[in-house]
Amino acid sequence: MTTVVTPTPELRRKAVRAAGIGNFVEWYDFALYGYFATTLADQFFPGHDPTARLLATFAVFGVGFVIRPIGGIVFGRLGDRIGRRTALMAAVVVMSLATLAIGLLPGYGSIGLAAPLLLLVCRLAQGFSAGGEQVGANTFIIEYAPPGQRGRYASNIPIWVAAGTITAAGLALAAGAWLPAEWGWRVPFLVAGPLGMIGLYLRMRIEDSPEFRRIHAVGDIATAPLSEAIRTAKLPMLVLFGWAMINAIGFYLMAGYLTSYITKELGRSSELALGSSCVGLFAFGVSAAVGGRLLDRFGRIPVAVTAAIAIAVVAYPAFMLIRTDNLAAALLGQALIGGFLGTVSCTTCLLTVELFPARIRYSASALAYNLCYTVFGGSAAYVATWLVATTDSAAAPAVYLMCAAVVSASAAAFGLTHTLRPAARPAPTPTQIPEPTA
Structure with missing residues (x-):
């Protein structure tokens, strides 16, 4: 017999570090592909048209998102039935091995068509892992939060994501500046x-x-969590899908597409592209920290709607600033997007937990969240590149982001009213219950 008590502040800090640093590793790995998109296009895809090769690279990037819902189903079941921690340990191993393999792959010039095929396999493994990581980290950290501080705890997740992505950008910049081009990218x-x-x-x-230890101890583990989620939580899953649209498109435009856009479409240096991306991600992290506190103070719906509308307002001027010859303007453009997107991301993290009961939380949120990222996140860079090529308008991606922001604001304004669960639960009363085996 063991006593389950409210976690101490020290235990909560350890939980945040464990999930957060693992999340850092996951998104460091995942972001590298976007930052090296132009290099990977040269290494793995033949041809003379640089736009076609870049589109092929982004298509493989997008294919990695197709498998994310499958990863979400597998890791969701694992997390709801065996434990959040077990699912997160497996996710970080798969992601790291897949990323390591990309660094070891021979290029098209060495093994021909096998090179892009192997790259595709690695991307599928990355996507499978990502399908379980983000929602799992959300769930793990927020379930450790004390009442009334869920927003603040949720903000840790986008901050770690930003830190991992900035580290990936920094190493990409260092590799380009200090290492030989033929192998430095590896x-x-x-x-x-x-x-x-x-x-x-x-x-x-x-x-x-x-929370998982509690439901495990009292025998409240769902036998088939995904089936139960589809049967009992369809509306919350649809709301999460609609809200996450702005998160998916906005983040992958900021952290992936714009790097290639600045270098290929605008002809700027890779140093400027990666530097401005880091500025945007730093603003993203600050916005998440502020947004978490706003969510705890003012509630989920007002903060969500305001942040989404703000992105709709700033998207066009931000893109216009990015495409100027002025360094300060380009940095400001990235910061404008990141400065509101961080609050959006923090809200998304919170909703993956608060829209669903604990027994089906991982499975329900993983499926809805990852389906949205499959449709909109994985295609964001491809769609943006295609829009610019076909419309000959540098503002086309901004209009795309504005439309997504309107849809997500509507999902928050009307959907959350009917689906949002209580923002905080009282701490469980200490009781004598069996030690869980997970």
Whole structure:
């Protein structure tokens, strides 16, 4: 017999670090592909048309998102039935091995068509892992939060995502500046190996979330969590899908597409592209920290709607600033997008937990969230590149982002009113219950 009590502040900090650093590793790995899109196009896809090769690279990037819902189903079942921690440990291992493999792949010039095929396999493995990581980290950290502080705890997740993505950008910039072009791009991918071991080690050293331990101890584990979610939580899943649209499109435009857009379409240096991306991501992290506190103080719906509308307002001027010859203007454009997108991302993290009961939470949110990212996140860079090529308008991606923001604001304004669960639960009363085996 063991006593389940409210977690201490120190235990909560350890949980945030364990899930957060693992999330850092995951998104460091995942972001590298976007930052090296132009290099990967040269290495793995033959042809003379640079736009066609870049589109092929982004298509493989998008294919990695197709498998995300499958990863969400597998990791969701694992997380709801065996434990959040177990699912997160498996996710970080798969992601790190897949990223390490990309760094070891021979190029098209060495093995021909096998090169892009193997790259595709690695991307599928990355997407499978990402399908379980983000929602799992959300669930794990927020289930450790004390009442009234869920927004603040949720903000940790986008901050770690920004940190991992900035690190990927920084190493991409360093590799381009200091290492030979023919193999220097591989080094940041190879770093994924030791980073993954660190993430796994930290996750092994922390107990599962108090809420999972509670439902496990009282026997409230769903036999078929996904089936139950589809049967009982269809409307919340649809609301999460609609809200996450702006998150998916906005983040992958900011952290992936704009890097290639600045270098290929605008002819700017890779240093400017990666530097401005880091500025946008820093603003993203700050916005998440502020947004978490706003969510706790003013509630989910007002903050969500305001942030989405703000992105709709700033999207066009931000893109116009990015395409100027002025460095400060380009940095400001990226910061404008990141400065509101961080609050959107923090809200998304919170909703993956608060829209669903604990017994089906991982499965329900993973499916809805990952389906949205499959449709809109994986295609964001491809659609943006296609829009610019076919309309000959640099503002086309901004209009795309504006439309997504309107849809998501509507989902928040009308959908959350009917689906949002209580923002905080009272701490469980200490009771004598069996120690869970997970």
